[in-house]
Amino acid sequence: MTDRHYGVHGEFRDLLCSKNIKPSYQRLLILEYIMKNKNHPSAEIIFKNISRSVPTLSRTTVYNNLNIFVRKGILSSIKTNKSETRYDIIEIPHAHFYCLQCKRIIDVDLKIPLYRKNSIQGHKIEEVQVQFRGTCRNCFNKKEKKTKNVL
Amino acid sequence: MTDRHYGVHGEFRDLLCSKNIKPSYQRLLILEYIMKNKNHPSAEIIFKNISRSVPTLSRTTVYNNLNIFVRKGILSSIKTNKSETRYDIIEIPHAHFYCLQCKRIIDVDLKIPLYRKNSIQGHKIEEVQVQFRGTCRNCFNKKEKKTKNVL
DNA sequence: GTTTAGATTGTACTTATTACAATATTGTAG
DNA sequence: CTACAATATTGTAATAAGTACAATCTAAAC
Structure with a gap:
């Protein structure tokens, strides 16, 4: 499960390691999703899309890791009107x-x-x-x- | 019930009228609360405090009217961390x-x-x-x- | 191979908010 | 004043986003 993703996820793996976050399979998927679909998705959207290909994924995992990413400064969180949170990569x-x-x-x-x-x-x-x-x-x-x- | 509050609520009454909102008792109370306690309260806080003196007040009324006030440009809504909304008067x-x-x-x-x-x-x-x-x-x-x- | 720390999962719960139907209040025309 | 329509309020039930937590799993360290 792990080494299959060395190539594709290399840069995300490095990013996580540089922030002292273990680059687990799920974390790489979540990060990859946000990085590739730069449309400021919500936790729910991320969950739905990834769990199509990884049905064992838990909603809680998505929430947990999004919070970690925000705390560690990899993502920023945006509050919209409708009491939902959306996520964005922190760049410039x-x-x-x-x-x-x-x-x-x-x-x-x-x-x-x-x-x-x-x-x-x-x-x-x-x-x-x-x-x-x-x-x-x-x-x-x-x-x-x-x-x-x-x- | 109504004319008792002409004096105290005069300015809030005018403000509501100028925005085409009927100055009901509850609306005046809500507006007064926000204007006098300039601490950006949440709907819940507003509800709890007003319903101490007006126990018949409904939570729904507070939410309804806060939404109206925001739509009409009297209040602005601020989203904090914890998926709660706080309200502030729109001034400068x-x-x-x-x-x-x-x-x-x-x-x-x-x-x-x-x-x-x-x-x-x-x-x-x-x-x-x-x-x-x-x-x-x-x-x-x-x-x-x-x-x-x-x- | 065992231990241990950390990650993931699933369920139950909380919290903020909205939908909706019933009731109450207000404003207006007769 | 009375009747009627329009609007506001109330209370309950439902929804939606997110968190707490215990059980299970994984992976690295000894």
């Missing part, structure tokens, strides 16, 4: 745009010095989250088109 | 600092032009949320003191 700091129509989360760049601060008004910053909410370009264009057709 | 745009130790939410000012944008990379912005997480000044000082005593 960036902001998120949450579309209220299609529920997609879109990465956006912010060239502001916000991320360089390590304290604000005396409070020690460990994490910064910037989230925009509204209507994404796609949904906005769809609406526009619909309006035009009516006229 | 500001950011929030969530202390991972004491769980307080502290208002912080940001003098950045972030709030002036109404679109980013083509996506229409309706709302911006900036949230810092870390250790607040208070908790940080406590930790410092403890460390000093040990030495």
Whole structure:
């Protein structure tokens, strides 16, 4: 079970080891899923998709490991409207745009010095989250088109 | 029941009317609670505190009206770590600092032009949320003191 | 090969929130 | 004032996301 995945998962394996997390089969799968489908999935989505090919996977394992990844700084967690948590890889700091129509989360760049601060008004910053909410370009264009057709 | 509260709740009453929300007794109580205890309470906290003096109040009423207030732009909702939602009055745009130790939410000012944008990379912005997480000044000082005593 | 620490699994539980139907209140037209 | 419609509130039941925990499994260390 293990060595079959040395090749494919090599980089994820290294990433986990560098953070002192044992690179178990399940952890590699979870990490791989998030890295390859860069669509900010929820725990449930990750669970459903991986358990298609690995039916023995437990929901708890997914939750446990997502929490570990967040604590160790591999992933960041994003809270949407609907009391659900979504996950994203931590790369260059960036902001998120949450579309209220299609529920997609879109990465956006912010060239502001916000991320360089390590304290604000005396409070020690460990994490910064910037989230925009509204209507994404796609949904906005769809609406526009619909309006035009009516006229 | 109604006119007893004309005096005290006058400004909240006006605020609700200006947003086309009927200023019911319960709504005034909820709004008053949030405005007077500026500590970003959760629905549960609001419910518990108001229902001490108004035992007939329903949890559902609190949730319903908080949602209405958010939709109408009177309140903003803040998602914390623990899948709970907290509420804050919308005044001058500001950011929030969530202390991972004491769980307080502290208002912080940001003098950045972030709030002036109404679109980013083509996506229409309706709302911006900036949230810092870390250790607040208070908790940080406590930790410092403890460390000093040990030495 | 045995031991031990850590990981995974599955079930039961908690917590925040919503759905919904019944009841109550308010505003309005006759 | 009374009747009616519209809206608000209430309480219960349901849902959904996440956690606690005990049992089982795995893998590395001796």
